[in-house]
Amino acid sequence: MVKKKPHSSLRGKKPVNAAKSAKKTPVSRNPSHITNRLKRSEMYGKYLQQKRQEKKQSRIQRVKEAEALGDDKNGIKKAVPRTLDNTREVEPTMVLQDPEVAADEAEDEFARYFHSETPPKVLVTTRPRPSQRLFFFIADLQRLIPKLHFYPRKSFSLKEICQFAANREFTHVMVLSENAKHCNGMTISHIGAGGEMLGPTAYFKVSNVVTSQNIPNHGASTNHIPELNLHGFGTRLGHRVGRLLGSLFPHDAEFQGRQVVTFHNQRDYLFVRHHRYVFEEKKNIKKAPPKGTTPEASQDEQQPLGIKDRVKARLQELGPRFTLKLRWIQSGTFDTQFGEYEWMHKRKEMDTTRRRFHL
């Protein structure tokens, strides 16, 4: 076959592959400004490809650097991912060791429970005609909270129940509400001994209830008073809620029982867990000296092994596991008709950004 000759008008011009040159020019910014659909999709593909390349390059770089430094852990700069908790909006009501707040808390309704002056006595009841599953949850709650007493609701109104509870010297009233056999709400009202400091009432939304039977490898709890762990309550409102929950428990913990109840607040959700812990010694606690240092220098550098290096805590989950979310707090006892709200969650006004949390 005869080779085709190029056209005479192309004489003197070198053939150029336009596609190759396009590949070489990097796409600098997101090509959303291109109005031609075909071209835009092409450029976008190139843009994504380029981004993946860059990421890969930076990862290879990091691995190389890590290898170069060897075992010296101080040199490696660990990349901290950006999370919602990291980038949380600064809340001015955060409590940062304020003497005024401390003085206020020393005097509020819950101070007596934290100083163990008054033992708490909690009454739990449900909505009228509860389902059977709720009773399992209540049985679990009785193992969670010491001094929890259950009374059937029958058909009394909540104001009456608060009155009866005050007559029998209860300090807290807890009401569980449910829908379709799942517990979905919990109202905790502090009625206080003596009726002087009629404390706040808080309503929580309850979700993800897992009774102890359904937890794999669960343990059986004992009658020992558990320790209390209130974690993540930062703002003023958080302090109030934390203190309300903490006042449900007596504060002279029996350490032989090795049980701990945790209320962990993260992003306004309160996770309630009940664990038994055990401390064990770690095996292989000797730390190898870092590379590139002489033995004498390593002897000097080696810090005394901290507790975290020697001892490890293992946990066994007991009791129920559930999540709470605060809906409102009323000052005074349960009174939706005439009550004054200390804080009420108004979603459209308060949750304007994803980075704002109230507790």
Add this chain to the structure above:
Amino acid sequence: MRVITGDECGLLKESIPELSRRSTDPDAPATPYNAMPDVTKDGVSRIDPKEKQTRERGVVDLAWRNDAGCEQFSFAALRKNGSVELWKAAAESRNKHANYVLVQTSKNIFQQDRPNPLGLGVFCNHNRICAGDSLGNVVVLKNDSDLLEEVQTYNAYKGSKRGETLSYTRGQALNTQLATAIAFDTSHGRVAVGGRERETCLIDIHTGVQVFKTKNLPPDPQTLLQQPVWPTAIQFLHNDMNTMAVGTAYKQVRLYDVRESSKIRRPTQTTPEDLLEYRVTSLCQVSDYELVVADGAGYIYCLDLRRLGRDLKAAANKDMGRYVGPAGSVRQLKKHPTLPRLAAVGLDRMLRIYDTKKRRQLDCIYLKQRINCVLVHGDDTWDFNDATVDVVDPDDLDIDQDDVVQEYVDSDEEGSHGDDSNEDADSVSSDDSEGNDEEAVDGSHEDGGESVEDNDVELPSSHQRDSKSQCESSDNEDSESHSSETSSEESKDNSEAEEDDEDVIVVKAPKRRRRQ
């Protein structure tokens, strides 16, 4: 502006909102309209840094003793243990915290050991200070320069013709809330007291006699049930102090005519049933016909008094404005004596200051305790570093005062320079022009004629450049390119020919206002 707050733990604090604002960067991106403004803690100072912080000494109410606007101001504070304190202060400069001096403090003025005080009022004309507690006792003290002397104690409910004993109403529980709201009619020397299942009654402070007692609405014709009554907020409306607004815990606000000569004791106006959803905790009159109502869940509504009728079952017109902000119950609302500013204070531990005309939150200051009462000092100055608050809103302008609209000049008429004037007409008519000012039209018509002649002589491009520089010098606000172009067209025509600027009012095209 100075604001004094008293809280539950007994601390009195003075806040100056101007000091607490962080400096806003003019180039910062505009925040969305529903973003919460910066909440700050600065600008707050304790009035008495050494006082002990206990709940027994919680401040229940504050009241001005002299005119609320002067330099040397003094106020009275009522505390939970029943003691009344008189404070004096001198404000040297606007932006500095004043020095406060405790002039006088009294012991428990009520007879009971553990009083539950409700409110405090100062009658400047009659030289009296009055305090009420939740059993209906009203204690009158003399207010002579700095002494506190008890004059008389009355019981608001015993002032009537019935016997000496206080009767409890029917009901299961003992009625311990005999008085839950108190208000002071300073011009006539009367005190209004209302309680749970007890109608509001007015007593005269000099004699202690019950002058007026309100009457409930007639029972519902269908169910024959009485309207339950529980006043939780009372306010005298200062049109003439002859109307009293009572907010009840049953989610109503009622207005009564309380003149001496009035025979009508039933409410003259009342809010319809479904309007409010929570108990009313505070009332404040903001202008002649606007009443601001705050309720127990932090909702602050602005009621138009002209629209309230007498019928409880009327259709609820929920088009009232709202002041958005508080997360918890609002304990007190106070209006600045002269400026359109409203201070709201409540259980969510924030002091909020609103602009009453636009219902916008201007400041939000975090005061660490739950606040019971607030006082607004009346000095006239108000600083705001964001110019957009008081800038003229193009929507608010008088409809006659308007953009200059070029009269359309047909291209056939003006020959070769018809293009120029056509462009002008197009660009000007593309603005949102609201109407024509006849004088302006006439003026501009002349302009159009004269400027067209000028255009014959000069080059259009240099013409534009000149006017643009002129425009820039007169234009000191930020404006977008579109509006600057159009305004330059307008000002070009006007500045060229027309001498008397009174006829021609150049208003810049409505700009997109940066909302905060």
